[in-house]
Amino acid sequence: MMNFYMAYQPIIDFFLIAVGLGYSQQIALKAGVFSIATAGFAAIGAYTSAILVTRYGIHPMISVFAAAAMGILASWILSLPLARLRGAFQAIATLAFVQVVIALLLYFSGFTGGALGIINIPRVVNTGWLLLAVGVTMYVVWSLNRSKVGRVFGALREDDSVAASLGIPIQGYYTLAFILSGVIGAVFGGMRSLYVFNIEPVDFGFAAMVASLTVVVLGGRNTLLGPIAGALIMAILPEIARPLAENRGILNGVILILVITFLPNGVGHELVYWLRRRFRRPSAATLGRTVTKGGANVSAH
Amino acid sequence: MLLQQILNGTVSGAVYALFALGFTLIFGVQKLLNLAHGAIFMAGAFIAYYATINGLPFWFAVVLAVIATGLVSIVTDFVAFRQLRKQGHAEFAAIVTSLGVDLILMNIAQQVSRTQVLSFPFGTFPVEFYRGFGMRISLLQIVILVLVVILVAALYWYIHRTSFGRQIRAVSSNETTSALLGVSSQSVYLQTFFIAGALAGLAGVLIGLQFNSIHFMMGEPFLLQAFVVVVIGGLGSLMGAVLAALFIGIVQSLTIAYLSSELSIAIIFTLLFVTLLFFPNGFFGKADTFARGSRR
Amino acid sequence: MKKSRILGSAAVLALMSASVASAAEYRVIVLQSLTGPAAFIGAAFADGARLAEAQINASGVLGAGNTLSVEYADDATDRTQTMSLIARYAADPSVLAILGPTSGAVAVAGAASANEMQVPVMTTSNTMDVLHAGPWSFILTQPPQVTIPYIADYAAQVAGVENCTLIGIRENEAYVTLQNTFEESLRAQGVNIVGVEQIGIQDSDFAALSTKVASQDQDCVFVSAPASQAANVIVQLRQAGLDPEVRIFGHNSLASPQFVERGGAAVEGVTFIADWVPGGYDDNSRAFDAAFTTQFGRAPDNWNAIGFGGLTIMADALSRAGDAPTRESMRDALAATSGVAVPAGQGLYALDAERVPRVGMSVLTVQGGAFVLAPR
Missing domain, CATH: 3.40.50.2300 (Response regulator)
Structure with missing residues (x-):
């Protein structure tokens, strides 16, 4: 068992980081903000931590809090223009944000190390710290889901004009969701940089952006289990596909298409749904849902 | 040098336009971002390359590539978007499924090319330069410009002057209503994806020829570029996409020439951001409610 | 390998014929970016290494009948996978050394992991940071x-x-x-x-x-x-x-x-x-050029030659790492590399006192x- 842990520890740790970034991505989608800015927040957090620790000798713990503060600041500033946009336009705007962050990291090479990035970052984050961070994040998201804020997020996602007509200050809630996304992304970005020894701008490019989005879409956009299920699939997929060697891209692609097409609410959602049906006392409500499964899926959005 | 740089930018922009037209067409009709568009563009260059080195005449290789990428694009629609359309709420999911198609196509291309950078054999297209007004222009650059003008005009005519075009426009503005009026959305999707794919494929061949480089990841920078073009041009506006593509090509050229090549990406994407902020419908888009207001 | 260790005592060896020791199979991992952006290095490197593997096993340079068992692993130019794979192979005691990862920051991160887990890695990269990470990490190409x-x-x-x-x-x-x-x-x-x-x-x-x-x-x-x-x-x-x-x-x-x-x-x-002069410039490099062209149907490039040289250097270290090589003896043998004939640079590869590769350039x-x- 110990040997198993040793051999698979990086997979477990990277899985936990992916879960964290997944929550950053999910919380924005949950409130109907189609942001793919998580990679950009992670970059800001990672560079904040790495620069503070390696150049100014700041304690790593404090550097992660500084990363969180930077995440809040960046997401708050970004939320101002974003609030004026909707849907795919938000996606394109946040994509532009990530591209600008990377271009600037490359340009200000005196401060950020340019393409070389930042090296010799001490590895102080381990599985325990990551578990703690994921636990705290999950607790926050869980309590949010149960609170009024969670219900408002749901309403915004469904139809923001209805929410507005009910007198809900929708702008404030959009901003809140986006700042939460920013702070979670920056914290896990910062922790990642304290785990991987060195960081460089390409770590946070198009691929990273797509990875966080994929985790959430695969796992489920609305359930607490979503990022965990999604990150699990993404962690296991390369391992399953390894014997295919150079044809792995094809398998990755096929699985993405199949899961999205046939489990449109995500694997995590289906799992929760299946567990409920299995273990709950069948009440009239759940019976009704079983019968009209297709309809239930649509109304769950 | 200024005139030469504007010319350079215009040629680059013309090819961006070919790429972005298909992308904006699909977005206009479907409201979906097709991330596989870059891979389809790449496929065009690959097909033409392998046809050429296997002895087919170049003009035939181009026609073959254009038809084949049109078909690949239809298959992409079938695999990635068709199911999602039936389910509704496809915005998020379409990004992931089209990414899946992107991964598959890139993987195949990487295998076929053994990760090598390819280029058309020397002499595939005559290298000739003309001088005037202190500028140099190659025969290929002239051909690209003329071809783009013809294609854009043809597409404009097709969309705005034919009954097929009216169907496309009807479906893009309201699928349900147009279905009630007897428009087959299926045939509209087939046409849209074929045209989009064929344009991307042609752009791939031209880029491969002009810049001497065919590579399995060559589509990615163009895809990012297309986002910018589409936003600045205004979604659904074909003329907007063309003007925006030329504008971006020229801005990029001038940035490299007079500021710094390092800054060109930051400038382009900042431009995108500013446009979204102050002109969410783009500079040339119709004042519809795509960008602002309720999503559905 | 276990079997060879038991049989490895001098007394037994003296009695047995050489063929008994043929059970020895030395396991080395070629961990490269076979896919993804760095594949133009990694995939070419692996092709060179495949040719070297065949030649090493045919030549008997590791002692009569001993074989080099090479596994080719792909990290897809993805740091997550690099670190996962190094941890996996480090936990497998039969792995003696890793030839990889490919280059850049991935190599630096890989070097840090390898030193933590005490498994020798020889990265394709040329950054001194890999050497600074500790005694278990080496660079194959000259900085x-x-x-x-x-x-x-x-x-x-x-x-x-x-x-x-x-x-x-x-x-x-x-x-x-x-x-x-x-x-x-x-x-x-x-x-x-x-x-x-x-x-x-x-x-x-x-x-x-x-x-x-x-x-x-x-x-x-x-x-x-x-x-x-x-x-x-x-x-x-x-x-x-x-x-x-x-x-x-x-x-x-x-x-x-x-x-x-x-x-x-x-x-x-x-x-x-x-590092590589196309067509070769001496007997060794010309032979490599001919063999590669025969096997792959195209002329080798720089990375093919470096991959070939990389596995040759590994085999040389194995041949000097004792009858029952361990990770420690492999590390020390690699550090003492000197005068290995490779089809690159000026032809003879050595590591200096700071473990910096010296093979020259044309x-x-x-x-x-x-x-x-x-x-x-």
Whole structure:
């Protein structure tokens, strides 16, 4: 068992980081903000931590809090223009944000190390710290889901004009969701940089952006289990596909298409749904849902 | 040098336009971002390359590539978007499924090319330069410009002057209503994806020829570029996409020439951001409610 | 391997014929980026290593009947997978050493992991940070401060250039370091740097850049990019009307058949350094060229030669690591590498006291579509 842990520890740790970034991505989608800015927040957090620790000798713990503060600041500033946009336009705007962050990291090479990035970052984050961070994040998201804020997020996602007509200050809630996304992304970005020894701008490019989005879409956009299920699939997929060697891209692609097409609410959602049906006392409500499964899926959005 | 740089930018922009037209067409009709568009563009260059080195005449290789990428694009629609359309709420999911198609196509291309950078054999297209007004222009650059003008005009005519075009426009503005009026959305999707794919494929061949480089990841920078073009041009506006593509090509050229090549990406994407902020419908888009207001 | 250890005592060996020891199978992992952006290095490296594996096992260099068992692992140019794979192979006691990961920051991260888990890794990279990470991590290729002086001195002293423009890709750490070292070296020799232009690794449109550079006043252009992209930059520079008198220089990435294939007449006279001289320059390298061409149906490039050399160096260390090699003995044997014949550089590979590779470089130029040693 110990040997198993040793051999698979990086997979477990990277899985936990992916879960964290997944929550950053999910919380924005949950409130109907189609942001793919998580990679950009992670970059800001990672560079904040790495620069503070390696150049100014700041304690790593404090550097992660500084990363969180930077995440809040960046997401708050970004939320101002974003609030004026909707849907795919938000996606394109946040994509532009990530591209600008990377271009600037490359340009200000005196401060950020340019393409070389930042090296010799001490590895102080381990599985325990990551578990703690994921636990705290999950607790926050869980309590949010149960609170009024969670219900408002749901309403915004469904139809923001209805929410507005009910007198809900929708702008404030959009901003809140986006700042939460920013702070979670920056914290896990910062922790990642304290785990991987060195960081460089390409770590946070198009691929990273797509990875966080994929985790959430695969796992489920609305359930607490979503990022965990999604990150699990993404962690296991390369391992399953390894014997295919150079044809792995094809398998990755096929699985993405199949899961999205046939489990449109995500694997995590289906799992929760299946567990409920299995273990709950069948009440009239759940019976009704079983019968009209297709309809239930649509109304769950 | 200024005139030469504007010319350079215009040629680059013309090819961006070919790429972005298909992308904006699909977005206009479907409201979906097709991330596989870059891979389809790449496929065009690959097909033409392998046809050429296997002895087919170049003009035939181009026609073959254009038809084949049109078909690949239809298959992409079938695999990635068709199911999602039936389910509704496809915005998020379409990004992931089209990414899946992107991964598959890139993987195949990487295998076929053994990760090598390819280029058309020397002499595939005559290298000739003309001088005037202190500028140099190659025969290929002239051909690209003329071809783009013809294609854009043809597409404009097709969309705005034919009954097929009216169907496309009807479906893009309201699928349900147009279905009630007897428009087959299926045939509209087939046409849209074929045209989009064929344009991307042609752009791939031209880029491969002009810049001497065919590579399995060559589509990615163009895809990012297309986002910018589409936003600045205004979604659904074909003329907007063309003007925006030329504008971006020229801005990029001038940035490299007079500021710094390092800054060109930051400038382009900042431009995108500013446009979204102050002109969410783009500079040339119709004042519809795509960008602002309720999503559905 | 366990069996060989039991049988390995002198008494038993003295009685047994050599064929009994044939049970020994030495396990080495070639961990490279076979897919993803760095595949142009990793996949070529692996092909070279495959040829070396076949030759090592056919030659019996590891002792009669002993075999080298190589597993080829792909990290897809993804750091997550690199670190996962190193941890996995480190936890498998039968793995003696890892040849990889490919390059750049992934190699630095891999080196840190390898030192933590005490498994020897020899990365393809050339950054000194890998060596600084600890005694278990090695670099296979010579760092820029060893290689770049060959070309910088040639440019400044032999060609006598005075004003140089640098063009290089910005995202890849190895290329950036090479370019920076060249720039420093030229400045130190009093050469004026006209400008530094950056390009993206996936770019192919250099029209604007070429027009700008062609309009500047310089007698030297240095291009730091992979072979086909560099050829493409040079073709477009020529098309934009670059003065034919301007000398063009590059580093070892240009030593690939692709450079001439893509560049054609435009790359005539371009001068660069190389680990690998196409076609070979001595018996050993010519034999490698012939064998590779037979097996893969194309001429080898720089990375093929380095991959071949990498596994040859591993096998050499194995042959010196004792009857029952361990990770410790492999580490020490690798550190003591000296005088190994490889088809690269000046032909004999050694690590110096700081474990920095020394194999030399050749200065080549393109003449009549072929690479020849540059005139002095």
